[in-house]
Amino acid sequence: MQDEHNLEEKVLSQSAEMMVSQALDEVEKIDINVQTDLFKILQGQADGVSFAGEGLVIQEDIRIQEIKLQTDSIAVNPFSALFGQIELNEAVNATARIVLTEVDMNRALASDYVSSQMQNFDFDVDGEIVSFEPQKIQVFLPGEGKIECRGRLLLKEKGNTRPLAYTAVLRPRTHSQPAMLESFNCTEGEGVSIELVTALMQKAKELMNLPSLKWEDMAFKIKDIKVEKGSLTLLVETQVKQIPSSITELSL
Template identity: 75%
Template sequence: MPDQHRLEEQFLSQEAERRISEKLDEAEKIEIDVQTDLLKIVQGQADSVSVTGQGLVIQEDIRVQEIKLQTESININPLSAIFGQIELNEPVNAIARIILTEVDMNRTLASDFVRSQMQSFDLDVDGKIVSFEAEKIEIFLPGDGKIECRGRVLLKENGNTRPFGYTAIARPRTHSQPAMLESFNCTEGGGISIELVTALMHKAKELMNIPYFKWEDMVFHIKDIKVETGSLVLLVETQMTQIPSSETLSSP
């Protein structure tokens, strides 16, 4: 006779895979493994949930090459679990390993979704406000732990607006070293003042030291970044108030 506990796990896992796969634009591979049994389901508990995915595409232009996520023990809604949907009764901690390729990152940066989220920001430069409006950003991963960024912004200062192009090479913050800027060069727009460069560096430091990021029902804390040739590997700790649902994955 088959192991009834394993049948329950298979049902929950396969149903969760089906629900999420239906809302992804594309998925080369997705596997969800729910560790639980009938008694724990009735009590609203599960030992853990693991998610493995490859080639996941959300909203057409947002693609993740690979993700592996593992939760700790969780408290779930037993009625929803019986129908194959995992709803959390309490927040749960998880750790994820995410691989992003250079090609996918640039496709995402050029997508309508990301462009709609790009906002201008202001800097106080010696008592004067200078505004930046991002127009284009490209990321290159040449290896040796380096990230190269090439971009173009509209620079608004002293009542004038002009394009400003730049290239920057940096090493991201890791568990063992702070973020390092190796070079910054102006490629369009005639350069900028030392005072503005200083203000930009302070802004960049502020952004790189943000302790966490929030998206929908999840809070992300990047523990480590490994830069490889053509890809970026992130080790991320998350706290979720809900497992990503089909509605979350398909929301604009």
């Protein structure tokens, strides 16, 4: 009986791997394990789904070095599951470990897709609206838990627009310490006022203290961030309303 269960899991898992591989631009390694058997599938149930991948490329320029994801028990559409397509009937919780390299992060930041998603940021500074328009950003991971950002933006205030270049060094929030800004320097332009820096820090604090972030059919919470020389690792808890099948959805 156990051999039959293993065969059913293997067939379903291989079908799911083929479907996901076809949705990716590139993939070095992928392993999907649908933890179930035929009897449970006919009842619309599965013990869980695990997903592990390396070198996943989506949207042409967005690459993930490594991802591991495990769901808890799920309720699925039994007819789609028989063909290796996992469609959820109820939301499911999952945990994920995602590794990004410095090279891949900068490749993504320079991509047309990420550029199109960048929005202007508006801040209330003593009753006046000041706007940042991102132009370019690069990330460096020197180690010791630090992230260095170098960027250019357009600053719009008091009816004037002027360019500004900056470097910033920060330590992201982890399970044991709050986020820390070690330095912020203007390398081009006339600099910024103390009032604007204060408003910027307050906005960043609000974003970092959000209980969870939502993106389409997924809500996720970053539990921990580990920054090493050349790479960044995220530990994430997610609630998934639907297993992503499109290229964009698969990236999270």
